[in-house]
Amino acid sequence: MEAESTASEALLHLTGVTAGYGAGLILKGVDLAVTKGEIVCLIGPNGAGKSTVLKTVSGLLRNAGGTVMFNGEDIGALPSRERLHRGIVHVPQDRSLFPTMTVWENVIMGAFILTNQALIRQRAEEVAEIFPIVARRRTAAAGSLSGGEQKQVELARSLMLDPALILLDEPSIGLDPKSRTSVFASIATLARDGRTVLLVEQNARSGLAVAHMAAVLEAGRVALTGTGQSLLEDPEVARLYLGASAQGPASALATSV
Amino acid sequence: MHSLIQAIILGILTGGVYALMASGQTLIFGIMKVVNLAQGALVVLGAYLTYTLFTQLGIDPFLSILITTPLLFLVGVGVQYVLLRPLHGDDVAQLSLLVTFAIALGVEGVLSFAYGSTLTNVQPAYANFSWTILGYQVSLVRFVAFLLSLVMLGLLYLILQRTKFGRSVRATVQNPMSAQLLGVNANRVSALGFGLGAATAAAAGSVFGMLNSFNPGSHYDLISRLLTIVVLGGLGSIGGSVVAALVMGVASSVVSALASPIWSDFTFFIVLLLVLLIRPRGLFGARTRGAL
Numbered sequence: 001m002e003a004e005s006t007a008s009e010a011l012l013h014l015t016g017v018t019a020g021y022g023a024g025l026i027l028k029g030v031d032l033a034v035t036k037g038e039i040v041c042l043i044g045p046n047g048a049g050k051s052t053v054l055k056t057v058s059g060l061l062r063n064a065g066g067t068v069m070f071n072g073e074d075i076g077a078l079p080s081r082e083r084l085h086r087g088i089v090h091v092p093q094d095r096s097l098f099p100t101m102t103v104w105e106n107v108i109m110g111a112f113i114l115t116n117q118a119l120i121r122q123r124a125e126e127v128a129e130i131f132p133i134v135a136r137r138r139t140a141a142a143g144s145l146s147g148g149e150q151k152q153v154e155l156a157r158s159l160m161l162d163p164a165l166i167l168l169d170e171p172s173i174g175l176d177p178k179s180r181t182s183v184f185a186s187i188a189t190l191a192r193d194g195r196t197v198l199l200v201e202q203n204a205r206s207g208l209a210v211a212h213m214a215a216v217l218e219a220g221r222v223a224l225t226g227t228g229q230s231l232l233e234d235p236e237v238a239r240l241y242l243g244a245s246a247q248g249p250a251s252a253l254a255t256s257v
Numbered sequence: 258m259h260s261l262i263q264a265i266i267l268g269i270l271t272g273g274v275y276a277l278m279a280s281g282q283t284l285i286f287g288i289m290k291v292v293n294l295a296q297g298a299l300v301v302l303g304a305y306l307t308y309t310l311f312t313q314l315g316i317d318p319f320l321s322i323l324i325t326t327p328l329l330f331l332v333g334v335g336v337q338y339v340l341l342r343p344l345h346g347d348d349v350a351q352l353s354l355l356v357t358f359a360i361a362l363g364v365e366g367v368l369s370f371a372y373g374s375t376l377t378n379v380q381p382a383y384a385n386f387s388w389t390i391l392g393y394q395v396s397l398v399r400f401v402a403f404l405l406s407l408v409m410l411g412l413l414y415l416i417l418q419r420t421k422f423g424r425s426v427r428a429t430v431q432n433p434m435s436a437q438l439l440g441v442n443a444n445r446v447s448a449l450g451f452g453l454g455a456a457t458a459a460a461a462g463s464v465f466g467m468l469n470s471f472n473p474g475s476h477y478d479l480i481s482r483l484l485t486i487v488v489l490g491g492l493g494s495i496g497g498s499v500v501a502a503l504v505m506g507v508a509s510s511v512v513s514a515l516a517s518p519i520w521s522d523f524t525f526f527i528v529l530l531l532v533l534l535i536r537p538r539g540l541f542g543a544r545t546r547g548a549l
């Protein structure tokens with residue numbers, strides 16, 4: 001996570017990234033390095049710019065300043081479609097399935113930029129093996145699935161391009177505890193096979209638990225970085241982001257949800 | 258009873274043509290959230306093109322669809338590219354309303370200049386041919402127009418359901434941001450979608466010119482009917498607009514037969530008012546985002 005030391009090995013490397021809408025900047029100089037094969041979790045208060053970081057990486061938003069390097073290439077000026085071609089897939093926070101399309105059609109849409117039909121079909125079959133819901137509810141309208149099931153299909157769809165980097169924005173939001181558990185289990189699955197995941201998570205405890213590395217974003221800047229485990233054990237992080245009381249780290253961790 | 262059934266038959270046949278016009282308009286709304294006030298003018302433009310092809314070159318009005326439809330498809334793509342795409346910001350919906358109204362006025366102006374404002378219609382040799390089935394009259398032109406509308410709607414359905422372009426349209430209608438994140442080019446979908454909408458207007462226009470007398474100002478009458486139909490069907494729902502067009506076709510035809518033709522147009526506005534008061538999202542308005 002130390003930007004300087006790992007910059008050369010980093011799959012994704014943000015340096016001094018500023019971005020925002022209209023006149024106001026939300027990101028005020030974000031430095032972040034994401035190493036290949038790791039799950040990196042971004043936590044922080046509402047409005048800190050966590051989702052905005054993901055948008056500047058996927059190209060939904062252009063960075064105003066700084067550089068966004070991916071695989072050694074400055075992708076800051078590329079449209080989102082070009083970034084897809086380079087293997088960057090963004091799963092947004094809101095429900096992103098197409099409700100009247102079937103589960104299968106939704107998964108196929110994940111390979112929209114590909115033209116090789118045989119490859120698309122083969123990928124979809126592979127994805128259906130990793131995410132059984134895809135096979136089980138293949139012909140169901142995506143909108144008829146529960147929130148947790150829809151998130152599983154969204155994750156399945158994100159694999160259709162065999163991506164190098166998956167950006168996940170609040171995957172557990174609005175889910176019941178059981179679905180949340182299976183979503184985090186699926187995220188761990190995604191990270192196998194050398195895939196890299198940049199995860200934004202309001203549910204900081206679960207996010208940090210699944211992450212190799214983590215960063216705390218505050219007011220548009222990275223305030224703290226460390227391994228997921230070290231941030232979980234950090235009393236300050238516990239007090240601010242893990243829903244703990246301010247009485248002390250030990251009791252805070254014990255009593256928080 | 259006889260006149261009621263006769264009115265219902267007439268209403269269904271007429272409604273089919275309105276369904277074709279309205280499907281294009283609701284498609285454009287679904288993709289771009291643009292209420293296209295030029296749809297009626299594009300229908301009238303299609304009617305005049307057919308009129309010219311028929312009177313100048315002797316091309317059969319039904320066959321002329323093979324020329325007018327691709328032509329207006331290209332016009333639609335061009336209009337979206339030149340006039341609608343540059344619009345940005347939060348007030349795109351209002352601005353595009355003005356722009357499409359301006360397009361309607363522009364088309365009306367050009368047609369008035371070229372053809373004058375006298376009412377005209379397209380009269381092929383078979384224009385007044387009709388069958389009598391079980392005592393009910395079915396006009397050949399209306400019947401073929403109805404069948405043709407069904408075929409065009411079927412084609413539209415196949416394009417939307419079976420092609421990659423269709424999938425990208427449905428995706429854009431249902432979740433624009435998600436579609437963009439998967440690599441769907443929203444500009445391209447909008448341009449082709451507007452083109453398709455204009456193409457349905459062209460096809461409907463060719464038969465409209467045989468069924469009605471028209472002049473360049475006929476689009477005002479048409480657009481108010483079309484708006485009623487797409488609102489009744491639920492903005493953005495093609496299936497809804499087809500059902501709504503048939504309902505309105507029958508309703509206005511029955512009112513015309515049982516009360517007076519004077520009240521026929523008024524039926525549309527009564528229905529529009531009732532829908533807006535009782536069920537603003539229309540008969541088949543989307544519960545989720547998008548209805549395609």
